[in-house]
Amino acid sequence: MPTPSFALPSDQAIAVHVVSADHCEEFLVGQPEAVRNWAQVQGFTGGWGQCLTIANTEGHIERALVGFGTAAQRKRQRFALAAAAEKLPAGTYALTDTLPEGFDLETEAFGWLMSQYRFDRYKSCTPSGAQLxxxxxIEVATVEALAAAEWLTRDLINTPAEDMGPGALQQAVETLGETHGATVKTITGEDLLTQNFPLIHTVGRAAGDGNRAPRLVEMLWGSSGPTLTLVGKGVCFDTGGLNLKPGGSMGLMKKDMGGAANVLGLASMIMTAKLPLRLRVLIPAAENAVSGPAFRPGDVLTSRKGLTVEVNNTDAEGRLVLADALALATEDKPDLLISMATLTGAARVAVGADLAPFYTDDEGDAAALSKSATEMADPVWRMPFHAPYEAQIEPSIADLDNAPSGGFAGSITAALFLRRFTDEARYMHFDIYGWCQSNQPARRKGGVGQGTRALFAALPDMLNL
Incomplete structure (x- = not known):
């Protein structure tokens, strides 16, 4: 697989002029008459994502104009340079040093690298020939590392469950750990019961043995600094269990391990940058399948923490596997605990596919993350741990209900459920979608990272690194 990287400097590189709509006329006045005329004929106005190539007298491209749009357009779109990169013919390109106000070099350069992404595991894809x-x-190594981590996340999510079951997800963790000198260990199958991870075992037991067996994968990296624990939902396929999903809802369930994929992308960023912290990654990996051993609506399960859970919907399995992993995470009292999961459809109803909703009780963490999300063009939105809804997750015959009736505030009640397993830890939870529904600049249709670049940029403030 190729890796995202910038082109080597070249005297033959084609100059790219980034032009805002507000200053397009001013820019064109300073250009040769042939350029002005060509721009007018082609309707180039500096609109967001516009792209115009200009040839010399021999017919070779000598420069390209990229539209940065108006301030209003930039509020509605991001990654203008990536939008242009998709339209440029093959060649090596270099930005001029004169750039419009508000043009963030690192974000736009990252967007260009992301425009190069192709998922080519199952069919050949035409690679982008436009290299920057x-x-x-810019910090070249950092931008390339962020892009590589995002490519990893996308590859993991895009791989179908036939090739990305619990065993394959474990292998992905091991490969990442080997790359960075991390330690990886796994508890699999019946050993989950003997080592007290009953909920992970229960959710995954119907999928069978071997590579399909449920497991808890742990990766440890770093020897000094504050402790950060990342927990990612690794449900490699979700049929809904006995509360079987309809076909239309099941079609995208290969992405139900998107939380794990995002966590691994973030871990890749952290380890590549060698942030001065101690990192722990926990991935509860399972398939929510249908067979004789499948767990049932009405079952009451006992978690690692000792809390009992009444199962009122087997399709609310993600919070179950996360509960055991979060209980383990808090036993070591990390300085910061973060979970990421494709957890609820309610979150999509609340904020749509593009925003990553997050929960935290720490005002400083919320402010740091919101600031970095804007800087990194990685949008997030804070949601409340609304304590008055706690009663909704407390059924009559067990400590907790995995699927409260009523249909309201589903993302909030799921977050409150998870918080019950964190022992008052400094905790942040993300209820992500992990999927781009259509081709967009820097974000091809398919799996996508959400909130990870924002988190990576915020961690120095959050952990005083």
Missing amino acids: VAPNG
Whole structure:
């Protein structure tokens, strides 16, 4: 698989002029008459994502104009350079040093690298031939590492469950750990019961043995600094269990391990950057399948923490596997605990597919994350741990209900459920979608990372690194 990288500097690189709509006329006045005329004929106005190539007298492209749009357009779209990259013919390109106000070099360069992503495991794809020379003033290694981590996340989510079951997800963790000198260990199948991870075992037991057996994968990295624990939902396929999903809802369930994929992408960023912290990653991996041993609506399960859970919907399995992993995570009292999961459809109803909803009781963490999300063009939205809804997750015959009736505030009640297993830890939870529904600049249709770049940028403030 190729990796995202910038082109080497070249005297033959084609100059790219980024032009805002507000200053397009001013820019064109300073250009040769042939350029002005060509721009007018082609309708180039500096609109967001516009792209115009200009040839020399021999017919070779000598420069390209990229539209940065108006301030209003930029509020509605991001990654203008990526939008142009998709339209440019093959060649090596280099940004000029004169850039419009508000043009963030690192974000736009990242967007260009993301426009190069192709998922080619099962069919050949035409690679992008438009390569960008690393712009002056960016941290090249950092941008390339962020892009590589995002490519990893996308590859994991895009791989169908036939090739990305619990065993394959474990292998992905082991490969990442080996790359960075991390330690990886796994508890599998019946050993989950002997080592007190009953909910993970219960959710995954119907999928069978071997590579399909449920498991808890742990990766440890770093020897000094504050402790950060990341927990990612790794349900590799979700049929809904005995509360079987309809076909239309089951079609995208290969992405139900998107929380694990996002956590691994974030871990890749952290380890590549060698942040001075101690990292622990926990991935409860399972398939929610249908067979004789499948768990049932009405069952009451006992968790690692000792809390009992009444199962009122087997399709609310993600919070069950996360509960055992969160209980383990809090036993070591980490300085910061973060979970990521494709957990509820309610979150999509609340904020749509593009925003990553997050929960935290820590005002400083919320402020740091919101700030970095804007800077990194990685949008998030804070949701409340609304305590008055606690009663909704307390059924009559057990400590907790995995699927409260009523249909309201589903993302909030799921987050409150998870918080019950964190022992008052400094905790942040993300209820992500992990999927881009259509091709967009820097975000091809398919699996996508959400909130990870924002988190990576916020961690130095959150952990005083």
